Amino acid sequence: MRxxxxxxxxxAIYLLPLxxxxxxxxxxxxxxxxxxxxxxxxxxGGYDPGTLWEDLYEKDINLIVARKVADNLKKNGAQIILTxxxxxxxxxxxxxxxxxxxxxxxxRIEIAKAHKADILLTIHVNGSRKRGYEGAETFYHAxxxxxxxxALAIQQELRSIPGMTQRIAKxxxxxxxxxxxxxxxxxxxxxxxxxxERKLLQEARYQELLAQKIxxxxxxxxxxxxxxxxxxxxxxxxxxxxxxxxxxYTILGESEEQELIE
Numbered sequence: 001m002r003x004x005x006x007x008x009x010x011x012a013i014y015l016l017p018l019x020x021x022x023x024x025x026x027x028x029x030x031x032x033x034x035x036x037x038x039x040x041x042x043x044x045g046g047y048d049p050g051t052l053w054e055d056l057y058e059k060d061i062n063l064i065v066a067r068k069v070a071d072n073l074k075k076n077g078a079q080i081i082l083t084x085x086x087x088x089x090x091x092x093x094x095x096x097x098x099x100x101x102x103x104x105x106x107x108r109i110e111i112a113k114a115h116k117a118d119i120l121l122t123i124h125v126n127g128s129r130k131r132g133y134e135g136a137e138t139f140y141h142a143x144x145x146x147x148x149x150x151a152l153a154i155q156q157e158l159r160s161i162p163g164m165t166q167r168i169a170k171x172x173x174x175x176x177x178x179x180x181x182x183x184x185x186x187x188x189x190x191x192x193x194x195x196x197e198r199k200l201l202q203e204a205r206y207q208e209l210l211a212q213k214i215x216x217x218x219x220x221x222x223x224x225x226x227x228x229x230x231x232x233x234x235x236x237x238x239x240x241x242x243x244x245x246x247x248x249y250t251i252l253g254e255s256e257e258q259e260l261i262e
Contacts, residue, residue, distance in 0.1 A: 031077030032219045038073055039081040039112035041122040041176065042066035046089040048101070051127035051192045058125040058192060059087065061201055065189055066123045068211035076219060081115045083108040105176050112180065119150060119183045119221075121214070122176050125201060126188040134194040135165025136210065139172035139186040146183035150221050153228045154187060157217040161209060187214060 042062040044050035050058030063084070070080040090107035091100035112120045126137070136158040140151035151169040159166050177184045189210050190197040200206040220227055 072215035
């Protein structure tokens, strides 16, 4: 009897590793942005500082915030393409003005295209002669339905930041958003010309908060589009303002639509 017991014990010990190996592994938790390829463009760079205030350059803030957005999106499963990851742009030596700007932007668009990006965000900081202007705002092209939904999602999340001026998503005709075939938006994270916001934009904690909200908006865009709100009254005014600007008029107020990209 004792021999039988020992034999069964040895057999059980032998079979235990096999049963463990054959057990089906737990399924890995699916991240909300798995398989998504997202291009992030930190605006300006190199000889082109963007908006500036004394020794504070927009191009530097753009890159910091873009990297933080990238980190937040990676944590949620996205593959990230940064159109620049340092202080440079793509204009060739000898290029000047509009030619240099157009060439630089085309190269950034091609980077997103070559990596088969699903969406594109170009990150900027705003500026205005009116020092009282503040608040983040998101722009989309009038012909892009998906771009509009993405812009509304981002603006909705940015507006939830405590103390944030309640701006709306708006139409833009800026070159990069207009020329990109995939859903593309321009995100102006604040006004460097506003003293209060200028201080915030230099704080790592605030930069991270902006990045978190942008990332949360992209998760909404892909996973919960029904939660994205659209204010049609403001949207109608934005469309009218865009049409008037194209015609050369500005009767609905000064355009705050950034200095960049034409």
